[in-house]
Amino acid sequence: MTYVDGNAIIGALSIATGTDVSLADIVCGACGQRHGVAHAHVYLRCPGTVIRCPVCTAAEIVLVEIDHHIQLTISNVATIDFAPTS
Ligand SMILES: [Zn+2]
Numbered sequence: 866m867t868y869v870d871g872n873a874i875i876g877a878l879s880i881a882t883g884t885d886v887s888l889a890d891i892v893c894g895a896c897g898q899r900h901g902v903a904h905a906h907v908y909l910r911c912p913g914t915v916i917r918c919p920v921c922t923a924a925e926i927v928l929v930e931i932d933h934h935i936q937l938t939i940s941n942v943a944t945i946d947f948a949p950t951s
Contacts, residue, residue: 871905874916877928878902881935884947892944895923899946913938 878886892899898920905925906917913929923941930936939945 866908866910868906868908868917871901871903871907871916873907873909874905874914874928875902877914877930877935878926878937881928881937882947886945886947888949890944890946890949891918891925891942892946893918893921893923893925894941894943896921897943 875887886902889902890899891902891905896918898918900919904919906919906922908915908917911927913927915924916926916928917924918941925940925942927938928935929938
């Protein structure tokens, strides 16, 4: 299965969280590595959209949109840093 980078999901995640996530970092709860949302691996053709850690491929966030209602299932995420300093 192929994936695209996290830029594909920034718009929907920004709507869902109410803030711009284009510079946000995710700390993977499975492997502990920090990565930018833009560097995540995004699988678009799953039931929902699956955002995976680019290091260990753990599923971090599943986004489902039905009738303009966005639902996020967050797992394997230790932290989402919306304004990283570095
Ligand atoms: Zn990981």
